[in-house]
Amino acid sequence: MSELRLMKGNEAIAEAAIRYGVDGYFGYPITPQSEVMETLMELRPWETTGMVVLQAESEIASINMMYGGAGCGKKVMTSSSSPGISLMQEGLSYLAGAELPCVVVNVVRGGPGLGTIQPAQSDYSQAVNGGGHGDYNLIVLAPSSVQEMADFVELAFELAFKYRNPALILSDGMIGQMMEKVELKAQKDRMSDQELAEKYPWATTGKPSSRERNIITSVELDPYAFERFNHKVQAKYKQMHKEDVRFEQFQCEDAEYLLVAYGSSARICQKSVQLLREKGIKAGLLRPITLFPFPGVELDKLAGQVKGMLAVELSAGQLVRDVRLAVNGKVPVEHFGRMGGVIHSPEEVVEALEKNFLKG
Amino acid sequence: MNEEIIIAGFGGQGVLSMGKILAYSGVMQGMEVSWMPSYGPEMRGGTANVTVILSDNRISSPILRKYDTAIILNQQSMDKFEQTVKPGGLLVYDGNGITRHPERDDINIYRVDAAEEASKMQSAKTFNMIVLGGYLKINPVVTMENVMNGLKKSLPERHHHLLPLNEAAIKRGTEIVKEIATV
Numbered sequence: 331m332s333e334l335r336l337m338k339g340n341e342a343i344a345e346a347a348i349r350y351g352v353d354g355y356f357g358y359p360i361t362p363q364s365e366v367m368e369t370l371m372e373l374r375p376w377e378t379t380g381m382v383v384l385q386a387e388s389e390i391a392s393i394n395m396m397y398g399g400a401g402c403g404k405k406v407m408t409s410s411s412s413p414g415i416s417l418m419q420e421g422l423s424y425l426a427g428a429e430l431p432c433v434v435v436n437v438v439r440g441g442p443g444l445g446t447i448q449p450a451q452s453d454y455s456q457a458v459n460g461g462g463h464g465d466y467n468l469i470v471l472a473p474s475s476v477q478e479m480a481d482f483v484e485l486a487f488e489l490a491f492k493y494r495n496p497a498l499i500l501s502d503g504m505i506g507q508m509m510e511k512v513e514l515k516a517q518k519d520r521m522s523d524q525e526l527a528e529k530y531p532w533a534t535t536g537k538p539s540s541r542e543r544n545i546i547t548s549v550e551l552d553p554y555a556f557e558r559f560n561h562k563v564q565a566k567y568k569q570m571h572k573e574d575v576r577f578e579q580f581q582c583e584d585a586e587y588l589l590v591a592y593g594s595s596a597r598i599c600q601k602s603v604q605l606l607r608e609k610g611i612k613a614g615l616l617r618p619i620t621l622f623p624f625p626g627v628e629l630d631k632l633a634g635q636v637k638g639m640l641a642v643e644l645s646a647g648q649l650v651r652d653v654r655l656a657v658n659g660k661v662p663v664e665h666f667g668r669m670g671g672v673i674h675s676p677e678e679v680v681e682a683l684e685k686n687f688l689k690g
Numbered sequence: 691m692n693e694e695i696i697i698a699g700f701g702g703q704g705v706l707s708m709g710k711i712l713a714y715s716g717v718m719q720g721m722e723v724s725w726m727p728s729y730g731p732e733m734r735g736g737t738a739n740v741t742v743i744l745s746d747n748r749i750s751s752p753i754l755r756k757y758d759t760a761i762i763l764n765q766q767s768m769d770k771f772e773q774t775v776k777p778g779g780l781l782v783y784d785g786n787g788i789t790r791h792p793e794r795d796d797i798n799i800y801r802v803d804a805a806e807e808a809s810k811m812q813s814a815k816t817f818n819m820i821v822l823g824g825y826l827k828i829n830p831v832v833t834m835e836n837v838m839n840g841l842k843k844s845l846p847e848r849h850h851h852l853l854p855l856n857e858a859a860i861k862r863g864t865e866i867v868k869e870i871a872t873v
Contacts, residue, residue, distance in 0.1 A: 334717065335717075335843075336710070336713055336714045336717050336723065336725070336843070336844070504726070504752070504753070507726075507727060508724060508725060508726045508727075508752050509710065509713060509723075509724070509725035509726075510722075510723060510724050510725070510749075510752075511717045511722060511723055597750060597751050597752060598750075598751040598753060599751075600750035600751065601750040601751035601754075602751075604750065673753055675751075675753065675754070675755040676750075676751050676753075676754070676755070677755055
């Protein structure tokens, strides 16, 4: 049975993971996401669903435990915040190179460096461009409510297994720490070993006489074979752009000016759209839900309709580059955003749009 | 209905938990709610504040610059938030430790001396519930029944024996809140 609760975004992630039937969580504490593991430890799912919850000795250990679990076809996840996610990049590249599904949650805080524990969106470029070495991408989902924090656990796993590719939930300290009403889904059973072996024939579940040995690796020393592998991986990313782009439009039908924002910033911008409309300015908001694959086609369509676009993000200007690439010069694209843990108010966004497009 | 509230005071006064109980009461009443703390260095003794929004519709920004209601529990918060109340809005404050009382003439101002009352009730921890009672008397955004349901949901079960004390504190708040100025 589903259940209505008031929860923090971080707590919702933990609850949703147990209820979805995740097999293992491997993490290391860091603010502002520590409630994920705290909640898991408090709920003791190893006594109910059999889910493993393990505090590793570091983020590097966590991500490599993920590699092991994912290689066995298990549903494994970790969560961290910006500096911890940076430590995981080598492992993420290996997971992508070995075509292993897993879910990573980044509750972003302000950087660079150890930075601040306050919310930011300054890990966008790292998230959507793979983050580690090599030609790969993560599937990147950007929740903008506590409900989506819960719902995207399932969505991230579905997509990760569909493409055999790591998925990243890119949240931030604001969505992680705020409380909202959330409807939690009913408990699902974890997949049995037999079911898993049938559903994921690539997984290392023990070699039966009926098939060749499964090998999980990211190394391939023959350049021609490795080029073929790279083509195969790139084909997956093309398919994602065809089948799995997700976005939300808010008052775009008659919009003359478009705000583009994701996650926490999109919440703030919804209010800005209301304020702009009260002033008689026809504004709309496009909220990318998948940051990779990016809803570039949709933005290109809107470029034929609006007079200007403003990318609003808690960073110096990272999302704005993808918006500019998408519209390819058809309309002016400007950027507004605060940094270092400062959160812009809805009114500041209104002022930024007016300053960029409506004055002088 | 759309009520945007800031609750501000010292860490340790129960600002965040008061916000949580109010938000949970909203959930019990079938509303959309958000609870957004200012967190970080606001430990015991520092300043703490939380934005709570209760609405019949989907909530946009959980972070705001202007509020329908400010519930103010110390002087620093009075200095910071008195001017953020929308004209015609509501300011509820505890007079304890306030050296500069609110001066605006375009908002409704009420005072609930909860710190004094809590010490009379010999339970400092009932402070925030007395304040909540005062606020709900002036602006009954949620029914008392749903407040009690919300309280039950937000308190861990091992603290459920404190429910009657909290209910009494909320009731006391409704009785002692007094009008200072209205528009």
